[in-house]
Amino acid sequence: MSNEKIHKDLSHLSESQIKELIYRYYENENVKTLLVEFDVHVPPGKLVKLFPPVSHQDYPCPNCGALLYSNQKSKTNKVPTSIHELFCLNCGHTNNLSNHCTCKYCLSLKKIEKERIEKDRQDREKRISKIHEVIENAFNINNNIPLDFDELCFKHKVYLSAICKALLVENYTSTRQIQPFELLTYIKPLSPSDQYTTLMYSELVKQRILIPSPISDITAFVLEDQNGNFNFLDDFPYEFCLDKTWYIINVTCNEGFDSLIKKILLGNYYSSEINSSEALVLWKDIAKQECISYFEYQLSTVHFNTQFGKKTNIIIEKLLEYFSVSQVYALIWKEVASASKAYLEHRFSKNYAKNIAIHGVERYGERALENGWEIIKYSRNREVPQSILSLVLFNLVLLIYDDGFNEPPNIKLL
Structure with missing residues (x-):
């Protein structure tokens, strides 16, 4: 000692x-x-x-x-x-x-670690700079010829209106920028379903109506792991995360960009003589998506599987030839309640009970048509709110308002 x-x-x-x-x-x-x-x-x-x-x-x-x-x-x-x-x-x-x-000893280790962190930071910034350079070269707005808004199909005009209504930046004139979908702050969804929202973006990007903006975060184009390594998507930089990307509106019109945006946001581009057929198709698409979303919601409330196949889509499409979305809501609510009761009383499997609901909606609709029954019209459910796309089409563009929900899709209203 x-x-x-x-x-x-x-x-x-x-x-x-x-x-x-x-x-x-x-x-x-x-x-x-x-x-x-x-x-x-x-x-x-x-x-x-x-x-x-x-x-x-x-x-x-x-x-x-x-x-x-x-x-x-x-x-x-x-x-x-x-x-x-x-x-x-x-x-x-x-x-x-x-x-x-x-x-x-410890002070030297800390110094070494500090130097390593700084070197990693500088290396990462260099890699990010090179990635940004590739993105900027690929999506340089000066290399793109703007599309004429009047030449776009009606559906794409409505898609663009909905996206601009939700995500157009405030000072749009100089930038023409649309914020990433992940920054959406509206209480209402952009479209009736995530799948349909993806479809909207995919079509507009494919047609170069929207082009990715170089100001987008690189995580829209590459994935970064925990070690700071970048994993490139298969077709970098032309493959990217739709919801993380900033977009530039690659559209113009003779009256200037301000007039174009006013037309897009107010929906002032519908002509019944020219666009009614396209408008009817889009109405049916949105109506079907609204019915599917409501069906999924009702199934989720009783803890049933919410995945649908092609058959259910066909059934909904058939019902919408005769019934409004509000009436199909009533059929769905009634049949999901009956299927849930059957599941609890007879101990069917949940998948079997779900199929009971699907077939029940189809069967009850057919019987209503055969017997001339009046199907009650349900109100919209606050848990399945009307989408921005639906509001734009019915309230701004077509000016049919609640008829888009309470009437079957039909050319007469267009």
């Missing part, structure tokens, strides 16, 4: 006396008695702090190689010594959890 390890308050004791004091302390002898006997003048609770530290043969100091030590614990402390409590008496290294050791 070296002298530098002996506390000054125990310096009057010999090595054997100190060992005896420590032994008797841990044998639970009265501390006050020990203090008197060994002529130690500290409060009883402070005695253990005077004991020399304990060496740990299996833990050399990573700095100087000397053995690490730990302070002795109170006899009432039964918690094993942690590696983070160890320290070096030779060089001052500590293993503490806070990683605030200031020995030369």
Whole structure:
């Protein structure tokens, strides 16, 4: 036991006396008695702090190689010594959890790590700069010939109206930018379903009505893993995440861009003589998607599988030849309730009960037509709100308002 390890308050004791004091302390002898006997003048609770530290043969100091030590614990402390409590008496290294050791070894490690982080940052910035350069070259707006708005098909005009209504930047004149879909703040969805929203974007991008903007975050074009490595999509940079990308409106008109945006946002481009057939097809598409979304919602409330195949789509399309969306809602609500009751009473599987609901909607619709039954018209459900696309088509473009929901899709209203 070296002298530098002996506390000054125990310096009057010999090595054997100190060992005896420590032994008797841990044998639970009265501390006050020990203090008197060994002529130690500290409060009883402070005695253990005077004991020399304990060496740990299996833990050399990573700095100087000397053995690490730990302070002795109170006899009432039964918690094993942690590696983070160890320290070096030779060089001052500590293993503490806070990683605030200031020995030369740890300071050099921190310096090396800081330099590594800075180098990684600089390397990442260089890689990002090169990626941005490729993206900018691929989607340079100056290399694109704007499309004439009047030459677009009616459906694409409506798609563009809905997207601009939801995501066009405030100061659009100089930038012509549309924000990423992931930044949508409207309470209402852009379209009746995520799949249809993807379809809208895909068609507009394919036709170059929307082109990716170079200001997009690179994560729209490449995936970054936890180690900072970039994984490129198969057809970089022409394959990208539709919902993460900023877009530029690659459309123009003779009256200028401001007039174009006004026309797009107000829906002032419908002609019944020219667009009625296209408008009817789009009405049917939106109506079908609204029915499917409502069907999925009702199935989810009774914890049934919400995945549909082609057959259900065909059934909905057939019903919409005769019934409005609001009436199909009524059929769906009634048949899902009946299927749920059958599942609970007869213990059918959920998939079988779901099929009961699908066939029930079709069968009840057919019987209603055969017998001339009047199907009640349901209101929209707040959990399945009207989409921005639906609002744009019915309220701005076609000006038929709630008839788009309460009437079967038909050319007479167009």
